[in-house]
Amino acid sequence: MPLIKVLPVQLRNKIAAGEVIERPASVVKELIENSIDAKSTEIGIEILNGGKGLIRVIDNGIGMDREDALLCVERHATSKVSTEKDLFNITTMGFRGEALSSIASVSRMRILTGIKGAESGTFVEVWGGDIREIKDYPVIGTIVEVRDLFYNTPARKKFMRSESTESIHIIEHVTFEALAYWEIGFRLTMDHREVMNLPPAGCPRERISQVYGAEFLEGLVEIISERDGLKMTSYVSRGENLRNRKSHQFIFINKRPVKDPSITHAIYQSYEGHQKDKHPIFFLYLSINPLEVDVNVHPTKREVRFSDKDRIYRFVRDNIRDFLIIRREEVRTIVGNAGAPVVPASTGDDPVIKEDKPFFVSEKGEFGFRPSIPFIYLGESFIAYSCREGLVLLDHHAAHERVLYEHFLRGENVDSFRLLFPRQVRLSAKEYRIILDNATILNEMGIEIDDFGYDTIIVRSLPVVLKKADIQALLSEIASAIIDGERPEKPLKESIAAKMACHKSVRGVEVLTNEEVQVLIHDLEKTTDPDHCPHGRPTRVFLSINDLRRMFGRPTR
Numbered sequence: 369m370p371l372i373k374v375l376p377v378q379l380r381n382k383i384a385a386g387e388v389i390e391r392p393a394s395v396v397k398e399l400i401e402n403s404i405d406a407k408s409t410e411i412g413i414e415i416l417n418g419g420k421g422l423i424r425v426i427d428n429g430i431g432m433d434r435e436d437a438l439l440c441v442e443r444h445a446t447s448k449v450s451t452e453k454d455l456f457n458i459t460t461m462g463f464r465g466e467a468l469s470s471i472a473s474v475s476r477m478r479i480l481t482g483i484k485g486a487e488s489g490t491f492v493e494v495w496g497g498d499i500r501e502i503k504d505y506p507v508i509g510t511i512v513e514v515r516d517l518f519y520n521t522p523a524r525k526k527f528m529r530s531e532s533t534e535s536i537h538i539i540e541h542v543t544f545e546a547l548a549y550w551e552i553g554f555r556l557t558m559d560h561r562e563v564m565n566l567p568p569a570g571c572p573r574e575r576i577s578q579v580y581g582a583e584f585l586e587g588l589v590e591i592i593s594e595r596d597g598l599k600m601t602s603y604v605s606r607g608e609n610l611r612n613r614k615s616h617q618f619i620f621i622n623k624r625p626v627k628d629p630s631i632t633h634a635i636y637q638s639y640e641g642h643q644k645d646k647h648p649i650f651f652l653y654l655s656i657n658p659l660e661v662d663v664n665v666h667p668t669k670r671e672v673r674f675s676d677k678d679r680i681y682r683f684v685r686d687n688i689r690d691f692l693i694i695r696r697e698e699v700r701t702i703v704g705n706a707g708a709p710v711v712p713a714s715t716g717d718d719p720v721i722k723e724d725k726p727f728f729v730s731e732k733g734e735f736g737f738r739p740s741i742p743f744i745y746l747g748e749s750f751i752a753y754s755c756r757e758g759l760v761l762l763d764h765h766a767a768h769e770r771v772l773y774e775h776f777l778r779g780e781n782v783d784s785f786r787l788l789f790p791r792q793v794r795l796s797a798k799e800y801r802i803i804l805d806n807a808t809i810l811n812e813m814g815i816e817i818d819d820f821g822y823d824t825i826i827v828r829s830l831p832v833v834l835k836k837a838d839i840q841a842l843l844s845e846i847a848s849a850i851i852d853g854e855r856p857e858k859p860l861k862e863s864i865a866a867k868m869a870c871h872k873s874v875r876g877v878e879v880l881t882n883e884e885v886q887v888l889i890h891d892l893e894k895t896t897d898p899d900h901c902p903h904g905r906p907t908r909v910f911l912s913i914n915d916l917r918r919m920f921g922r923p924t925r
């Protein structure tokens with residue numbers, strides 16, 4: 369008896385759905401991309417219960433006639449490619465003809481669609497892939513409604529996370545598409561509340577500003593270049609505006625949001641020589657001849673393959689690097705005449721000269737609370753002092769992080785101050801939601817916030833040590849830390865405390881005063897792990913007299 373059988377259509381669709389439709393956000397992505405392909409200029413997205421209740425996407429695009437409205441839910445039904453040749457010259461977001469059939473097979477879906485000038489539009493209802501009802505319906509453009517996602521695939525349904533997590537994924541996908549298609553208006557509501565409202569923008573710059581606020585844009589530079597058919601419009605971190613984690617990193621190839629390790633590497637290479645372990649923000653829009661990009665590599669089309677990867681790598685790296693180098697040299701010339709230690713500016717481009725604290729050897733005995741330890745500064749962040757028959761080398765940034773981290777974690781001794789003028793901080797819709805959802809925990813840690821609406825948070829109080837921190841960057845990093853913190857191996861408070869601690873010393877070089885060094889050494893001793901910063905890097909290294917004897921080839925004692 370043969371063991372092999374050809375699978376029935378419904379089962380094949382469910383298998384395809386497993387690849388394309390992972391969670392409510394994947395449905396949102398596919399429906400938006402269909403609306404984009406249908407030449408819509410306004411797209412509305414309505415969500416109930418994190419997409420588990422309802423996903424509705426409304427567009428003003430070209431719509432479908434009745435025949436197409438019935439065909440579109442069939443597998444491999446597409447208006448976007450018809451010959452093999454088309455496959456290598458894709459200019460639309462979709463082309464595989466499997467999104468609607470996949471969604472239809474794992475949900476209860478309605479399509480209401482009509483074309484301009486037609487007598488009537490069409491209403492089609494499909495449950496688990498079966499057409500239940502077809503009737504006339506007056507509409508121009510298309511509305512797709514998806515209810516009860518995964519109702520007939522319980523295994524997949526189990527993998528859906530909380531409504532709040534699914535909502536965040538949806539906001540993230542809408543943001544991707546909105547950044548890619550800045551000329552289209554996007555409006556997103558969740559449980560009847562408006563989460564995003566982005567009118568059509570004139571350029572990516574305007575869209576980035578709509579999504580993240582004008583202040584965020586100030587930390588970026590615009591680099592536009594064109595060569596041999598390659599065009600790049602990019603908004604990347606100024607050299608001093610690097611972040612502690614990879615957030616706000618976007619690559620769009622011919623307007624398709626993609627992940628591309630090679631291009632990402634090229635961008636990081638441009639920042640070589642800047643602060644280590646830091647991450648640039650980038651929004652990179654690349655236009656390439658579609659014949660040179662293969663988008664048919666991955667079912668969700670988030671990866672692409674280039675016919676000449678190296679050329680693109682060099683184009684991106686050289687253009688961004690040259691731009692940044694020119695700017696660095698400008699800074700160096702100004703500084704060169706001043707002849708004093710340089711502290712990179714915390715904001716803006718002007719270098720700040722710090723005159724009052726050159727490298728120094730401490731003087732003894734100025735403090736009441738404990739005898740002062742003599743120390744010397746090595747470079748910008750190492751402190752050497754002698755202690756118990758040996759030499760200690762301390763990284764003052766790492767040590768400070770450990771001390772602050774424990775302060776924040778315990779929530780005690782966190783001196784907060786009320787801002788005289790509460791700060792309004794504009795965040796992305798996703799960050800805004802995460803921060804508000806966690807207001808209580810932030811409050812416990814000394815950051816008091818309120819909702820201002822429109823993706824804006826009011827910061828009322830802050831821990832004193834964070835007085836000079838870039839609050840927008842801090843809240844944005846805390847939001848990412850909270851997402852990571854959802855993983856059970858890392859308690860939320862710990863991730864947030866670690867972020868807050870390292871934000872104190874994110875930017876620039878800081879030379880501590882004699883007194884500050886004494887307090888730091890003293891406080892570090894009292895922490896639970898004085899030898900490591902919250903990220904696990906060493907805070908101090910001890911060389912005993914015997915270590916030194918060994919280093920100098922003498923017998924140890």
Ligand code: ADP
Binds near residue numbers: 430510
């Ligand atoms: P693909 O986008 O890969 O072609 P889909 O399953 O997503 O496959 O959609 C199938 C077809 O349905 C599309 O090719 C398009 O012709 C039609 N379609 C889907 N959504 C819309 C829409 N919002 N407006 C007009 N036509 C649409």
Ligand code: MG
Binds near residue numbers: 398402461465467468
């Ligand atoms: Mg599609």
